[in-house]
Structures are given as C-alpha cells and as structure tokens.
Amino acid sequence: MTATQWILNGALLAWVLLRNLGARAVGPATYLVPLLVVNVAGLVFLRDVPTAGNDPALEAIGIGAGLLLGVLATGLTRVGADAGRTVIRAGAAFAALWIAVIGGRVLFAEWATHGGARAVGEFSVHHGITGADAWTAAFVLMALAMVVGRTVSTGVLVALRTHRARPAAAR
Template sequence: MTTTQWLLNAGLLIFILATNLGTRPVTRRRLILPIILAAVAGILLLSNIPTGGNDLALDYIGAGAGIALGILAALLMRVERNPAGQATSTAGAPYALLWLLVIGGRVTFAESANGWAAAGIRDFSISNAITGADAWTAAFIIMALTMVAARVITTYIRYRALPARVDAGTPQPVRGH
C-alpha cells in the first residue's frame, strides 16, 4: 500500500468515528454528506474498473459485503427521539469495532498481498479468473462505498420509522385489540 492509501484509510476511519460516535442529532446534512462523499469517491476512484475474467463477479461480492456490513453498522447504532423530540443516533464501541475491523481488514489484505500472502492471493486470482490487483482494489472500494451508503439508508429508514413526537400533556387515543 502506498502512503496515500494508508492516509485515505486512516482518514476514512477517523472521519467515520468522529462524526458518528456518541449521541448525534439525525439531520439532513448527516444523512446526505456521506452519500455525496461516497459518490465523489466513486467517480474519482472507479473510473477504470477491470471487467475481464471474473472481475465483475468480485465487484458484486464486494458490493454485497458492503451492503451487509453497512446494514450491520446501522443496526449497531441506536436511533430514537430524545426527550425534546429530536431524532438522534447513538453509536458506541461495537460500532467503532466494526469499522476498525473492516478498514483494518482491507489494509491487512492489501499489505499481505504484497508480502506473506502474495503467492496465495496470486494463485486464488488465477484459479478464479481475477485479473489482478486493480480488480481487488475496485472490489474493496465498491465494498467501502456501498457500506457507507447502506449505513446511511438504513439509518434513514429507521429514522423515518420513529413515532412522531408525542406531547406528554395531550391524551392519546388507545388502540384496542
């Protein structure tokens, strides 16, 4: 991995944790900004996706893993209304651990691909018709971007499912059986 790739991964982890850990209001900006950033990153980083052999299948696997991990990340956040009626999300150690494992796993794979696991990854790639490092890079980028998008979309769905603010002083109709 290059220094730039190390910095991008570290920056991504810091940004995700700094903007999501603790209790935060669910705002339009908090929902839209990660989607915009993911779209820009996709445009900048995925301009030339390898399509030979089974490269696209690897991309689909990356997208599926990203969606599953993004949903899991969102489910590790509590989404609720605070006493003032504002929607909030709360993320703690399990959320941070998931992101650390995912980003750490990508970094570990990239480093091991040039070191101790190079022969195994090469042999796996050859036997599964994956054309090389660029195909793996694209799949991991797709995984990261879909993870962010799935986390935001799942959080939005959970936010929309929250009950409307209820005034404690107003009698509410009872819904019977």
C-alpha cells in the same frame, strides 16, 4: 499498500468515527454528506473498474459485503429522541465494527503485497480474477457500499422510529 492508501483508510475511519460516535441529531446532513462523499470517492477512485474474467463477480461480492456491513453498522446504533429532536447514538460496538472492517482491508492489502502475493495470485488465476486492479476496485466498492448501506438503513430506521413515535391520530 502505498502511503496514500494508508492515509485514505485512516482518514475514512477517522471521518466515520468522528461523525457518528456519541449522540448525533438527525438532519439533512445525516444523509447528504455521506452520499456526497461516496459520489466524490467513486469518481476519484473508480475511473477504470476491471470487467474481464470474473472481476465483475468479485466486485459484486465487494458491493454485497459492503451493503451487509453497512446494515450491520446501523444495527449497532440506536435511534431516540432528545429535546424534541431525533438522535442517533453509536458507541463502542459501532466503532469496533468499522475498525475491524477497515483494519481487515488494510491487513489484506499488506498481506497481498508482501507475504501473501503468491497465494492471492494463484487464487486470482484459479478464479479468473485479472489482477490487483480488480481487488482494489472490489475493496473500494465495498467501502462505498458500506457507507451507502449505513446511510440508507439509517434512514429506514429513523423513518420507522418517527412513525412509531407519532400518535395514531396524527398518522
């Protein structure tokens, strides 16, 4: 991994944790900021997504895993009320999931570029994956999908909680 990749992974982790840990009031920024970040990151990091061989399948697996992990992250949060506002609370389990996921990506990248290069190369050839660019795209798509999955599932959770909190006559 390059120094830039280390910095980007660390920045993503710091951003997610600083933005989500503790109790946070729900507002438009809860949804708009993550989606804006995903769009910008997608434009910057996904200029050339490999489509040969089984690269699209690997990328689809990355997207699917990211969406599932995003929903899992939401499952590790609680939605409640505080001073009349809807708030989301995230704690240690939420942080542990994000650390494990981003740490896992970093560990895989380090292993793949050092001691595991041959194993990843053989796996790639055997499964029709064209190379490092496909793996990079899959992991970037996974990261972006995790943020989108978390944002959308949070919106659903907040909507359900808000619906239940209203008196039946107001519905």
